[in-house]
Amino acid sequence: MTDEPRSGTSRRGFLRTSALAGAGLAAGATAARAEAADPLITEVQDWASAFGDPVDATPYGMPIRFESHVVRRNVSWLTESPVSSINFTPIHALEGTITPQGCAFERHHSGAIEMSKQDYRLMINGLVDRPLVFTFEDLLRFPRASTTAFLECAANGGMEWAGAQLEGCQFTQGMIHNMEYVGVPLRVLLEEAGVQPEGKWIYAEGADASSNGRSMPLEKAMDDVIVAFFANGEALRKEHGYPVRLVVPGWEGNMWIKWLRRIGVYDQAVESREETSKYTDLMPDGRARKWTWVMDAKSVITAPSPQVPIRHGKGPLVITGLAWSGNGAISRVDVSTDGGKNWQTARLTGDSKPKALVRFHLDIDWDGEEMMLQSRAIDETGYVQPTKDALREIRGLNNVYHNNGIQTWWVKADGEVENVEVA
Amino acid sequence: MSKSRNLALGAILSALAAPVAAEPLGLGRPALPGEVTAWDVSVLPDGTGLPEGSGDVLTGEEVFAEKCSSCHGEFAEGLDSWPVLAGGEGTLTDRRPVKTVGSYWPYLSTLFDYIHRSMPFGAAQTVSVDETYAITAFLLYSNGLVEDDYVLSKANFLEVELPNADGFYADDRPEAEYALFRGEPCMADCAAEVKVTKRAAELNVTPEDPDGRPAGSLPDLRTAAAETAAPEAPAAEVTAGDAAPASAEAPVEAPTAADPALIAAGESVFKKCSACHKVGEDAKNGVGPTLNGVVDGPAAHEEKFKYSKALLDKAEEGLVWDEAALGAFLENPKRYLKGTKMSFPGLKKEEDRTAIIAYLASLPK
Numbered sequence: 001m002t003d004e005p006r007s008g009t010s011r012r013g014f015l016r017t018s019a020l021a022g023a024g025l026a027a028g029a030t031a032a033r034a035e036a037a038d039p040l041i042t043e044v045q046d047w048a049s050a051f052g053d054p055v056d057a058t059p060y061g062m063p064i065r066f067e068s069h070v071v072r073r074n075v076s077w078l079t080e081s082p083v084s085s086i087n088f089t090p091i092h093a094l095e096g097t098i099t100p101q102g103c104a105f106e107r108h109h110s111g112a113i114e115m116s117k118q119d120y121r122l123m124i125n126g127l128v129d130r131p132l133v134f135t136f137e138d139l140l141r142f143p144r145a146s147t148t149a150f151l152e153c154a155a156n157g158g159m160e161w162a163g164a165q166l167e168g169c170q171f172t173q174g175m176i177h178n179m180e181y182v183g184v185p186l187r188v189l190l191e192e193a194g195v196q197p198e199g200k201w202i203y204a205e206g207a208d209a210s211s212n213g214r215s216m217p218l219e220k221a222m223d224d225v226i227v228a229f230f231a232n233g234e235a236l237r238k239e240h241g242y243p244v245r246l247v248v249p250g251w252e253g254n255m256w257i258k259w260l261r262r263i264g265v266y267d268q269a270v271e272s273r274e275e276t277s278k279y280t281d282l283m284p285d286g287r288a289r290k291w292t293w294v295m296d297a298k299s300v301i302t303a304p305s306p307q308v309p310i311r312h313g314k315g316p317l318v319i320t321g322l323a324w325s326g327n328g329a330i331s332r333v334d335v336s337t338d339g340g341k342n343w344q345t346a347r348l349t350g351d352s353k354p355k356a357l358v359r360f361h362l363d364i365d366w367d368g369e370e371m372m373l374q375s376r377a378i379d380e381t382g383y384v385q386p387t388k389d390a391l392r393e394i395r396g397l398n399n400v401y402h403n404n405g406i407q408t409w410w411v412k413a414d415g416e417v418e419n420v421e422v423a
Numbered sequence: 424m425s426k427s428r429n430l431a432l433g434a435i436l437s438a439l440a441a442p443v444a445a446e447p448l449g450l451g452r453p454a455l456p457g458e459v460t461a462w463d464v465s466v467l468p469d470g471t472g473l474p475e476g477s478g479d480v481l482t483g484e485e486v487f488a489e490k491c492s493s494c495h496g497e498f499a500e501g502l503d504s505w506p507v508l509a510g511g512e513g514t515l516t517d518r519r520p521v522k523t524v525g526s527y528w529p530y531l532s533t534l535f536d537y538i539h540r541s542m543p544f545g546a547a548q549t550v551s552v553d554e555t556y557a558i559t560a561f562l563l564y565s566n567g568l569v570e571d572d573y574v575l576s577k578a579n580f581l582e583v584e585l586p587n588a589d590g591f592y593a594d595d596r597p598e599a600e601y602a603l604f605r606g607e608p609c610m611a612d613c614a615a616e617v618k619v620t621k622r623a624a625e626l627n628v629t630p631e632d633p634d635g636r637p638a639g640s641l642p643d644l645r646t647a648a649a650e651t652a653a654p655e656a657p658a659a660e661v662t663a664g665d666a667a668p669a670s671a672e673a674p675v676e677a678p679t680a681a682d683p684a685l686i687a688a689g690e691s692v693f694k695k696c697s698a699c700h701k702v703g704e705d706a707k708n709g710v711g712p713t714l715n716g717v718v719d720g721p722a723a724h725e726e727k728f729k730y731s732k733a734l735l736d737k738a739e740e741g742l743v744w745d746e747a748a749l750g751a752f753l754e755n756p757k758r759y760l761k762g763t764k765m766s767f768p769g770l771k772k773e774e775d776r777t778a779i780i781a782y783l784a785s786l787p788k
Contacts (some may be wrong), residue, residue: 066648073638075630080494080504081698084544090639110547111695123454123462130447131454138450163621167629167637192447203465209547211540213465262462270465271530273537277522280591286515288527292594306623307640334608339617343610372617382605394600398520410619421621 062102069093072103075171078159083111084210086153088174091300091322092307097178097350097357098148101237104177107153107253109210109274112239115259120243122189122227126203126265129194136229136243142184142192145226147249148356150324152176152295154252154279157403161392164408164419167306172407172419173298176324178357181247183228186221189263199265203272204246207261214255215269216248216293224249224355227260250326250355251293252401254279284396297385298404299323299333299360299377310415314368319346324357325379332378333360339372339408339422340387346375354380371411372422389423466536470581473535477576478557480564486554487561490543493699493710493766499523499565502710509565512586525566529591531583535559545695546768681785689782692775696767702786711765716788717744718780733762749783750776 063070074087089105106112117136125131153175159165166172195218202221205213226247229236236242241258248255254274281289301321304310310317323330329352334343346360376385388405410418466472488497494505501507511521524534539555541547560575563583630638699711706713712728723730723738737760742748752759753776755769770776
């Protein structure tokens with residue numbers, strides 16, 4: 001210990017050395033014994049002596065700089081234009097179930113627009129007794145409801161239909177977020193306008209240039225749909241539809257109209273571009289399913305995963321992941337470490353709410369050998385998340401949307417992780 | 424007053440799915456007919472909402488060339504990865520199906536509705552009703568569904584049936600799939616042997632961090648934090664929503680003493696343009712010409728790009744894209760240069776124009 005030249009050891013130098021030592025450790029021993037006292041403990045650090053930031057240094061705080069890698073990312077080759085495109089939630093780096101708005105994935109068809117509450121108007125028209133216009137202030141005076149719900153793009157995992165393609169669950173399953181919303185039940189607004197007996201469908205459309213619009217049956221509109229203006233306790237972010245968006249629990253994200261400006265009541269579906277040309281599921285016989293609104297049960301292990309290799313070596317390992325179902329609550333998640341030969345039931349951590357993300361954990365003692373990690377969700381209807389092969393057998397390779405197949409991560413002995421398919 | 428509010432609350436709390444006559448709160452105001460007309464432009468498959476008007480194929484071809492072809496191509500064939508609108512018949516069972524108006528779309532109303540409300544990209548709601556009829560007629564012609572003397576109007580609209588009208592059926596997953604996927608799953612010895620059949624690593628199409636790892640990989644907690652963390656956020660204000668973590672690779676070779684914050688802001692604004700205009704070393708002409716060296720250079724500088732006649736005429740007259748000229752063009756392209764091919768509606772904010780010009784000027788020539 002005396003041969004350690006204490007004066008010449010900068011903190012950074014020490015950490016570099018210990019990093020090398022750590023890499024060695026990963027291969028072998030479990031519990032590490034300190035060879036030298038840790039200067040982070042034995043030396044008085046700056047932060048333990050001087051002031052930190054005062055209050056008001058950041059009136060609205062951002063994550064500390066050490067978390068700068070935890071951001072939405074896009075895959076630029078996917079689309080021609082970043083204003084009609086999508087990016088991905090860093091689900092590999094998050095825990096729990098609530099997605100912070102600032103890193104919740106975005107999908108715009110004509111860019112995220114800037115609209116003030118003062119300029120906001122919502123119209124309800126069509127087959128109603130009283131066609132109405134609401135201001136934002138009007139909406140604030142209606143009785144409110146709250147719900148926590150996942151929003152998943154119908155195309156989440158779409159690039160993976162034909163085979164493993166992207167390294168990282170941010171890219172393979174990251175078109176999803178989960179927030180707590182507060183707003184007015186759509187049902188209340190429709191009742192304010194008075195839906196006529198012939199009114200069987202509503203059509204919701206946005207105020208942006210794409211005027212993205214989707215039809216849904218009146219039953220859904222009267223059930224659990226919310227005209228939301230708060231998410232995770234604060235106003236919606238611009239990119240999530242500020243000041244008002246539609247929340248359509250359990251149904252594909254494209255229907256959650258942002259910058260909601262109009263609800264039309266009709267006797268039929270509008271059959272807009274986004275529900276005919278897009279968001280329809282081409283089947284092997286050349287015909288297509290339409291109105292595939294529900295997002296079926298699905299799960300993914302978020303760590304370990306390609307962006308989260310195991311660096312600590314064998315021994316205790318936390319396997320963590322997310323599960324969700326548009327048909328209700330998740331009742332169980334099973335995890336396999338051998339590519340689906342054998343399964344064990346994981347622990348659901350926290351409440352399992354219908355149509356919301358639930359977190360699962362499995363704590364194992366890793367032997368340092370290769371693993372083929374998989375998870376499969378089971379929802380309250382008894383639906384068991386299928387394999388990709390099982391889905392492809394029915395739907396072929398041109399389906400694009402609604403890939404809820406089981407994901408496989410190939411964990412190598414060195415802890416690196418690859419996105420693969422197995423059979 | 425509080426009584427009726429409680430009544431309404433009770434109605435919400437009841438879980439009935441069928442509409443019940445709840446007592447209105449009296450919030451909001453009646454929508455005026457002119458307001459409804461302005462916003463409800465939906466056209467439904469049975470013709471509901473179709474406005475009076477008409478348009479012919481040849482007019483449609485002209486309007487399409489002017490307003491649509493920069494992305495969709497002059498023959499609706501689709502440039503780059505922009506949507507192909509014509510052809511594709513018989514490909515829906517192929518490995519690479521071509522889903523077009525003729526091969527896939529079920530309803531003509533959808534086409535009319537979408538063009539009229541959402542196109543052109545970046546300049547929505549600038550196509551008149553008659554132009555919409557004309558473009559729709561042209562696309563029917565491009566798909567071989569009508570002759571070149573065809574005129575589409577409100578009167579004959581419902582006579583048109585698209586080839587794939589019967590190609591869709593309502594979601595049948597509950598019947599076709601759910602029964603297969605229910606039941607207690609196997610827990611042990613479910614497969615004899617498991618082999619890797621596909622590897623993402625072989626495709627190698629994942630965005631990467633500078634160290635070659637998948638982008639966004641968590642940092643190694645055994646290396647010094649200072650080496651993995653991004654530098655403190657630059658002093659320059661970055662607008663909310665522009666959280667792009669790209670500042671580390673900002674262009675080093677800024678030729679003049681330009682304001683880096685302004686250049687960064689301009690780079691952000693440029694995202695609106697980057698669909699059509701490429702910049703940087705490997706830039707190629709796309710829908711629009713590359714813009715390296717455009718600032719203070721002669722107009723129509725890209726030899727290989729097919730500029731509009733309007734711009735070529737101006738270039739002939741000696742137009743130079745100095746800050747004033749470029750600013751005026753970007754404010755309102757069509758007003759500054761009647762006949763320009765650029766369908767972009769313009770940058771209304773002066774600060775955006777100043778920033779984007781600073782950004783373009785910072786690029787290597």
